[in-house]
Every structure is written in C-alpha cells, then in structure tokens.
Amino acid sequence: MTQVPSPRSVPEFANPGKPALPSRLPLLAVLGLADPVEGDWARLRGLQLAGLTRQLPVRIMANALAAVLMIRVLRETVGSVWLVLWGIALIGAVLGSIMLDRHLNPVDQRRIDLSVMRRQASGTAALALVWAVPILCFGPWLNTSQRGVVWAIMALLIAGMGFAFAAVPLGSLVFGLVLGLAGIGSFFLYGEYTAAAVAACFVIFVAVGVAEAARIFLDGKLAEAGLEDKEEVVSLLLREFEEGEADWLWQIDATRRVRNVSPRFAFALGYEADDVEGKPLIQLIAGETWETGFFHPSLHDLAERLKRRESFSNLMVRVTLSDQQRWWELSASPRTDGNGAFIGFRGVGSDVTERRESEEQIAYLARFDMLTGLPNRMQLTAALDEAMRRADHWRGCCAFLMIDLDRFKAVNDTLGHLVGDRLLKSVADRLRNLVGEYGLCGRLGGDEFAIVLGQGVDNERVHAVADRVIAGLSQPYTVDQHTFYIGASVGSAIGPRDGATVETLMRNADLALYRAKDGGGGVHCGYEPSLHADAEERRQLEFALRHALERDEFSLVYQPVVDAETGTVVSFEALARWKSPELGPISPSRFVPIAEDTRLIVPIGAWALRTACFEAARWPDPIKIAINVSGEQLLEAGFADTVISALAASGLPPHRLEIEVTESVFLRDGTVAEETLQRIIALGCGVALDDFGTGYSSLGYLRKIRFSTIKVDRSFVQGAARYNPESLAIVRAVVAMADSLEMSTTAEGVETEEELAMVRQLGCRKIQGYYFGRPMTTEKARELVAPLARQTPEDVIYSLRGVA
The missing domain is CATH 3.30.450.20 (PAS domain)
Structure with missing residues (x-):
C-alpha cells in the first residue's frame, strides 16, 4: 500500500500544454544573443517575429523617402552613374530584406530557433551596408555641410529602425551599429571629432532605447500569453467539472x-x-x-x-x-x-x-482562548448557564468567581506585551492546577479570569477556593529570567441567591471584584446588595462629573508650603474641589479616580492649571504655585503645549510654576512621560516628585529627570516623629540623596511641634501640613501673601495658623 497524499495536491486532469514561458528577461536573451535554459524562449521568439509583415508598407515608404532625400543631397556633387548604381543596390537590399522577413515570419505561436533571429539580423545588416555607402564612399565629394545632412538622414533611419523593430532588437542594433560606425569613421577621417562624438552618443542612446523597448514589448507578449494559458487552464477545469461533479x-x-x-x-x-x-x-x-x-x-x-x-x-x-x-x-x-x-x-x-x-479549529477558537488554552468567555457563559439550570432543578447553588490580576499592567508597560503574554500563560497553568476538578476555570480577556463552581457550593467552599486562588497566584513567577510578584483579587456571586440569570450573576460578581480592587487588591469579596448602591452612586457621580466643568462647579484651594528654617511661605499647592448642586461637596478621593478612569481628568486638569496660573500671577514674585498632574494628563501629546498656553495667557514666569507628578506615571509609558517632563523643564518650570517612596520607586527616574523637589510622604514624617527606625532611615536617605542631586525636599503632613522639630533636624528644606495651614480659598491666600514682605517669621507662622 502506498503513501496517500492529499487528493487536492494532484491534478485531476492531464494537461500537456505548452512549456512555461520565461519568468525572467535577461538582456542578452532579449537581444537574441543568448539562449537561456529556463523558459520557452523558442515560443517567445516566435511571438517576436510574428508581426514583421504588418510593417512592410511602412518600411518600404521609409526607405524610399530616405533614398529620395539622399539623392537630392548628392546629385550635385556625386556623379549620376554612382547614384544610379547605389539606388539599384538599395532597391535590391530592401527587397532582399523584405523577402527574408516574409520567409522567416511564422504563424503566430510557432517556435523559432535562435539561428532564425540571426538570419533576420544578417538581412538587416546587408541593408545597413548599402545605406553606409554615401557617407563612406562618396565622402571625398562632400563638404562638411553635406556630410552633416547625409548623417542626419542616416540617423533618421537608425532611430526609425530602432523603434519600429523593437520586436526584433538584434536586427535593429546591427543596423544602427553599422550605420553609426560608418558615420563615426567618416567624421574621424575628415577631422570632425565633435561630430564623431555626437554620432557615438546618438548610437548609444538609440541602442539603450532599443533594448528597453524590446523588453517592454516582450513583457506585453508574456502577459498576453499568460492570459491565454490561464484561459486554457480554466477551460480544462470547467470541462473537468462538467464531466464529474464529485472528486x-x-x-x-x-x-x-x-x-x-x-x-x-x-x-x-x-x-x-x-x-x-x-x-x-x-x-x-x-x-x-x-x-x-x-x-x-x-x-x-x-x-x-x-x-x-x-x-x-x-x-x-x-x-x-x-x-x-x-x-x-x-x-x-x-x-x-x-x-x-x-x-x-x-x-x-x-x-x-x-x-x-x-x-474544528474554528470551533476550538470559538470556545477556547488562543493564548492560554483555557475556556473563553463564551464557554464560561455556557457552563454557568448549565450550572444554574442544574442548581435550579436540584434546588442547589452554583457560584461564579471573577479574578483580576494585581500589578499585571506594570509588567506589560515596563517589559512589553510579549513578556506579559508569557506571564499570562504561567498564570493560566497555575490556575488550572489550583482549580482542578473543583470547577471550570477560563479567561475572560486581558488579565481577567473566572471560575464556575457547579452543584453543591456554599459560602465556605467559595471562600476556600478564592483564598486558594489568591495564595497560589500570588507566588512569584519567573519569565525570561525576570521574577514577578503579582497578586490576584477575587469577586464572587452565588446563584440563584445573588442572581437568577447568567447576566445578573456575572454582573454581581464583577461588582464584588470591583470592591476587592477598590480596597487595595489581594482579597476576596463576595457580592452584597449594598454594592448596587455603590455602583449606582458611582454612576451618578460620573454623570454629574461630565457636566461639572461646563457648569463651573469646580474651584481651587491653596495649601501653603513654607521654608523649614524661616517659616516664610515659599509656594502654594493648588487643590481641586467640587461642589455639585445635586450631590453637595464631593471629596477628591471620590471624584479623582472616576475622572481618571473616564479621562475627564484631562480637561479638568487643564482648567486647574490655567486657573492656578492666573491666580499665582497676582502674588508677589517669590511665591510659586504647584499643580498636581495625573498620568492621563502627562501622557497627552499636547500637555506641554497646554502648560505653555497657561503661562502665556496668565503672564506667570515659568520658574514660578511647579508640576507635581507621582512615580506611577512612568509605569504606563515612561518614554512619553520623560519626554513631556523634559519639555516642561526646558521651559524653566520645576517638576516635583510627589509621594516618593510609597509607589514603585526607582532611582533611574532621578537620574534621567532633574526634579526640582522630592516630597516625602506624610507616613514617613509621622513615623520619624515617633522614632520609627525604618521611617527615620528612609527620610535621611531621601534628604541625603536630594542634597547630592541638588534637589529640594518637602516634608508633607506636618501637624505637630514634634513632627516639625524632627523634619527640621533631618534636613528637610520645605514643610507642608496642617501645622502651618489647611487648604484655603483664593481670597485668604491673597490676604496671606500680600503683607509677607513686611512680616517677621513669627508673624508669618501666626498668620498661617490664623488663616487655617
């Protein structure tokens, strides 16, 4: 028994056909000087010679016209006998060339040997020799002007032959070379070197043109022949189909x-x-x-x-x-x-x-995730639907657990999606082993996974599975020699208690997951009816937030930053406040995350920047204004232009504006953030690194970007005041590092005498906190800075406390 190939790989019909035409057109083969092995050149030469007879009348008229012109030029200087003899020779050569071409001209598609092309060229060469006689043999009787006219007639013949006989370039080249060499030799013989050079250039240009015209002609013939071959193949296929409708x-x-x-x-x-x-x-x-x-x-x-x-x-x-x-x-x-x-x-x-x-592949892709091989959303939905039907039939329960990876986005943003995909595969393998036979696990998309638990579940079992998943997925991963520590957050809903339909149960599990993520991640939250109220509240906030800016519901308050030694105000930090007519005052901790999620932070931030710059322009020259900038703003392509526009419109000098950013902006697209900050620094503005030490701290940012200020988070300030060794070490290290890099340090959250004394002792240059003043309105900030130049440090501190 023989090996069985696929039937589609073997043609169902025999097609002897014609040999394949050439796929390449080498120059020597086009000119008829070579005979390549590849391709059916014999058939192609048949196509070259096929149209010669159609040009016979044109050839006869061209030669006759040129002969009349030549005789008219030579009749006064060359004897009539010589002209008659030359004319008879010309007529014989033209008739011989035409007869030879008619004899060689094949029926279309006939195969032609290379020798036939050379025979045709030999007939053309004989005609060229006759046309060369006037300039070579009658030269002694010609003056310079007559010799130029004779050459012009010959040049006309060379060009006409070259382009009229592009199909047979060998004959055209032979004709042109014979006449060209005759003209060049005659000019040299009589010392007309410039004319000889011009004649040589003309012959070269015509030769190049003939070669290119021949290639274009053959390209067209190949295309025509290819279409004919395809038509034959299609005819065979149609005939085969008509003969049998099955394989x-x-x-x-x-x-x-x-x-x-x-x-x-x-x-x-x-x-x-x-x-x-x-x-x-x-x-x-x-x-x-x-x-x-x-x-x-x-x-x-x-x-x-x-x-x-x-x-x-x-x-x-x-x-x-x-x-x-x-x-x-x-x-x-x-x-x-x-x-x-x-x-x-x-x-x-x-x-x-x-x-x-x-x-089968399409069916697999419709049910399984291509990257991880886990069941996809469609299969998970179908499995949950089946579990709910069984639970309803047997009066039992089922559960749906949604899993979201913590800190996975940082891996994608810093090391790229290729490493992120490999990490997701490792997570999928680990999740598959953790769930085992307890239920069906799958991937919903992105870094979200899910588990369907069937009949017989209760709160304890759901919590046990969730805790096992969180613990298992939080173990370190090693991918491409990188070690990752990511976690997982889980939200769950039990059916039919938490939802009578698949859609309701999945939505409620998502609400529970959102609560788990909102609490910092790494935990499991079950669904509670109150989550709907939270979601509805968030929806109302988002709706109101979309119209708050146009309704002028935002305002800015300003918290002073003072010099650690003198206690004088050196700057203010502008903070946004929102008071909704329907919902009342809204805390920034509530509306800022929503604004960032919906990208409303971009127009709100632009408004805050412009408003703060206009206000700061009213203050005395030393006083600066600091503006918090979200990562969404910083990654906008036109953020630097927004800063320039605010400074230009308000007239505030750039050195009095300080942009505050957190380390998280570098985790999304560090290159874009760095380029934007470098543009802002180039304007003369300061850039402060806020909440240093609480995020993904990296000394690389301090090396690449010349921050003007590093702000020490209040948690370290309070810890240092309580003589916590870790907090003291961190604050000392930050101050020493900032001093060596010629950066200033600001201690945040100073509220007591003890905290003030400690940060001064540790070397912080600036202080911000309730001890010196709470965020104040525009009017109070103006009242505070107006008389600062005439006050002592003790008066400043007293004034700050009075305003607070």
Whole structure:
C-alpha cells in the first residue's frame, strides 16, 4: 500500500500544454544573443517575429523617402552613374530584406530557433551596408555641410529602425551599429571629432532605447500569453467539472465489496485499482481498527446505513489510510436490477480533511482562548448557564468567581506585551492546577479570569477556593529570567441567591471584584446588595462629573508650603474641589479616580492649571504655585503645549510654576512621560516628585529627570516623629540623596511641634501640613501673601495658623 497524499495536491486532469514561458528577461536573451535554459524562449521568439509583415508598407515608404532625400543631397556633387548604381543596390537590399522577413515570419505561436533571429539580423545588416555607402564612399565629394545632412538622414533611419523593430532588437542594433560606425569613421577621417562624438552618443542612446523597448514589448507578449494559458487552464477545469461533479465515484455490490473501481477512487484509497477490486469497503477505510473491531462512530454509522440499504447524503466519515486519519464526505443510493433485486450502492465521495480541520479549529477558537488554552468567555457563559439550570432543578447553588490580576499592567508597560503574554500563560497553568476538578476555570480577556463552581457550593467552599486562588497566584513567577510578584483579587456571586440569570450573576460578581480592587487588591469579596448602591452612586457621580466643568462647579484651594528654617511661605499647592448642586461637596478621593478612569481628568486638569496660573500671577514674585498632574494628563501629546498656553495667557514666569507628578506615571509609558517632563523643564518650570517612596520607586527616574523637589510622604514624617527606625532611615536617605542631586525636599503632613522639630533636624528644606495651614480659598491666600514682605517669621507662622 502506498503513501496517500492529499487528493487536492494532484491534478485531476492531464494537461500537456505548452512549456512555461520565461519568468525572467535577461538582456542578452532579449537581444537574441543568448539562449537561456529556463523558459520557452523558442515560443517567445516566435511571438517576436510574428508581426514583421504588418510593417512592410511602412518600411518600404521609409526607405524610399530616405533614398529620395539622399539623392537630392548628392546629385550635385556625386556623379549620376554612382547614384544610379547605389539606388539599384538599395532597391535590391530592401527587397532582399523584405523577402527574408516574409520567409522567416511564422504563424503566430510557432517556435523559432535562435539561428532564425540571426538570419533576420544578417538581412538587416546587408541593408545597413548599402545605406553606409554615401557617407563612406562618396565622402571625398562632400563638404562638411553635406556630410552633416547625409548623417542626419542616416540617423533618421537608425532611430526609425530602432523603434519600429523593437520586436526584433538584434536586427535593429546591427543596423544602427553599422550605420553609426560608418558615420563615426567618416567624421574621424575628415577631422570632425565633435561630430564623431555626437554620432557615438546618438548610437548609444538609440541602442539603450532599443533594448528597453524590446523588453517592454516582450513583457506585453508574456502577459498576453499568460492570459491565454490561464484561459486554457480554466477551460480544462470547467470541462473537468462538467464531466464529474464529485472528486470520485464509488460502487459496492450487495455484499458491500467495491466494484468497478475508478482510477480516482483508487488514488484516494492509496491503491492501484486492481488491488482493491472485490475487497470490503469498510476494511479498506477502517485501517487497523478492522482487526480489533473498535471502529470510529462515523464508520459504525456508515455500516449501519449500508446494512439498512438506505440512501444518505454528505455523510462525514473518518477513514484511516496508511496510518493517516482523514475525513471523507460520502453520498450514495441503493441500486436494484430490472427485477427490483438489491445489487449494491453507487455514490460519490470527496476528501474534506482540510475543511474538517479548519472547521474544528474554528470551533476550538470559538470556545477556547488562543493564548492560554483555557475556556473563553463564551464557554464560561455556557457552563454557568448549565450550572444554574442544574442548581435550579436540584434546588442547589452554583457560584461564579471573577479574578483580576494585581500589578499585571506594570509588567506589560515596563517589559512589553510579549513578556506579559508569557506571564499570562504561567498564570493560566497555575490556575488550572489550583482549580482542578473543583470547577471550570477560563479567561475572560486581558488579565481577567473566572471560575464556575457547579452543584453543591456554599459560602465556605467559595471562600476556600478564592483564598486558594489568591495564595497560589500570588507566588512569584519567573519569565525570561525576570521574577514577578503579582497578586490576584477575587469577586464572587452565588446563584440563584445573588442572581437568577447568567447576566445578573456575572454582573454581581464583577461588582464584588470591583470592591476587592477598590480596597487595595489581594482579597476576596463576595457580592452584597449594598454594592448596587455603590455602583449606582458611582454612576451618578460620573454623570454629574461630565457636566461639572461646563457648569463651573469646580474651584481651587491653596495649601501653603513654607521654608523649614524661616517659616516664610515659599509656594502654594493648588487643590481641586467640587461642589455639585445635586450631590453637595464631593471629596477628591471620590471624584479623582472616576475622572481618571473616564479621562475627564484631562480637561479638568487643564482648567486647574490655567486657573492656578492666573491666580499665582497676582502674588508677589517669590511665591510659586504647584499643580498636581495625573498620568492621563502627562501622557497627552499636547500637555506641554497646554502648560505653555497657561503661562502665556496668565503672564506667570515659568520658574514660578511647579508640576507635581507621582512615580506611577512612568509605569504606563515612561518614554512619553520623560519626554513631556523634559519639555516642561526646558521651559524653566520645576517638576516635583510627589509621594516618593510609597509607589514603585526607582532611582533611574532621578537620574534621567532633574526634579526640582522630592516630597516625602506624610507616613514617613509621622513615623520619624515617633522614632520609627525604618521611617527615620528612609527620610535621611531621601534628604541625603536630594542634597547630592541638588534637589529640594518637602516634608508633607506636618501637624505637630514634634513632627516639625524632627523634619527640621533631618534636613528637610520645605514643610507642608496642617501645622502651618489647611487648604484655603483664593481670597485668604491673597490676604496671606500680600503683607509677607513686611512680616517677621513669627508673624508669618501666626498668620498661617490664623488663616487655617
């Protein structure tokens, strides 16, 4: 038995056809000077010579006109006898060239040997020699002017021959070279070197043009021939389709043995036709299972239909041929003789392995996640629907757990999506092992996963599974020599208690997950009815926030920052406040995250920047204004232009504006953030690093960007005041590092005398906190800074406390 290739890889018809035309057009072959092995050049030369006779009238008229002009030029200086002899020779050469071309001209598509092209060129060369006589032989009788006119007529012939005979470039080149060399030699002979050079350049240009025209001509002929070949192939395919509508015919007798085996059916089986004649059909396509009897279900189905002698159509059957699994699509009808007796089946069949595999792949992709191999959202939804139906039938419960990875986005942003994808694969493998047979786990998309727990769940089991998942996914991962510590947050909902439909249960689990993430992540939260109230409150806040700016509901308050030694005000930090007519005052901790999620922070931040700059322009020159900038703002392409616009409109000097950013902005797109900050620094503005030490601290940021200020978070200030060793060490390190980098330090959250004394002792240069003043209105800030130049430090501190 031979190896069975795919039937689609072997043509179903014999097409001797014509040899393939060349795929490349080398210059020497185009000119007729070489005979490449690749391609049917003989056929292509037949196409070259096919149109010569159509140009005979034009050739005769061109030669006659040139001859008249030549005789008119030479008749006064050259004897009539010589002109008559030359004219007779010219007529003979023209007629000889035409007769030779007519003799060589083939029927279209005839194959032409290379020698034929050379014979045609030889006839053209003879004609060229006759045309060279006037300038070579009659030269002694010609003056310079006449010689130039004779050369002009010859040049006209060279150009005309070159472009009119692009199909046969060899003859054109020979004609041009003969006349060109004759003209160049004549000019040299009589000392006309410039004319000789011009003639040489002209011949070269014509030769190049002839070669290019010949290549273009052959490209066109190749295209025409290719279309004709395709038309022949299409005709053969159509004829084949008309002769048989299936890949093969098959026939069995009453004992289910194959009869009258067609060559195409034998090929599909991988045998010769004589080798399979009279053998059982099931044996031929069952492979090794014929001996064991453990057939594929599709073979059982086929055998049963044959046994019941019933017709079938488009029956999918898995066959085994040479240890290869393939899929056939079979159709057949029972046959009877003239007496109505059953004599077997006759039908058609085709190999649909590729189509079947494609369908299986599509079905797999529709149900499984391509990256991780876990069930996707569609399969999870179907599994949850089945679990809820069973729970409803058996009066039990099921559960849906949504899992979101903590700190995964930082991996994607810092190391790229390739590493992130590999990390997701590791998470999927670990999650699959953690869940095991407890339920079905899958991927919803991005870094979100889910678990469906079936019949018999309760709160304890859900909590146990969630805790096991959080603990397991929080273990370190190693990907491409990088070690990652990511966590997981879980939100769960139990059906039908927390939702009677799939959509409701998934939505409530999502609400629980949002609560878990909002609390810092790394925990499990179950659904509670109050979450709906929180979600509704967030929706109302978002709706009101979208109209707050246009309704002028925002305002700015200003918290002073003082010099640590003198206690004088050196700057203010502008803080946004929102008071909604419907919802009342809204804390920044509530509306800022919503603004960042919806990107409303960009227009709000632009408003705050512009408003603060206009206000600061009213203050005395030393006083600066600091503006907090969100990562969403900093990653906007036009943020630096927004800063420039605010400074220009307000007239505030750039050195009095300080932009405050947190380390988190560098985790999303560090390159864009760095470029934007460098532009702002180049304007002369300061840049402060806020909450240093509480996020993803990296000394690399301090090396790349010249921050003007590093702000020490209040948690370290309070810890240092309580003599916490870690807090003291961190504050000392930050101050020392800032001093060495020529940066200022600001201690945040100073509220007591002890904290003030400690940060002064540790070397912080500026202080901000309730001890010196709470955030104040625009009017109070103006009252505070107006008389600062006349006050002592003690008066300043007293004034600050009074304003607070």
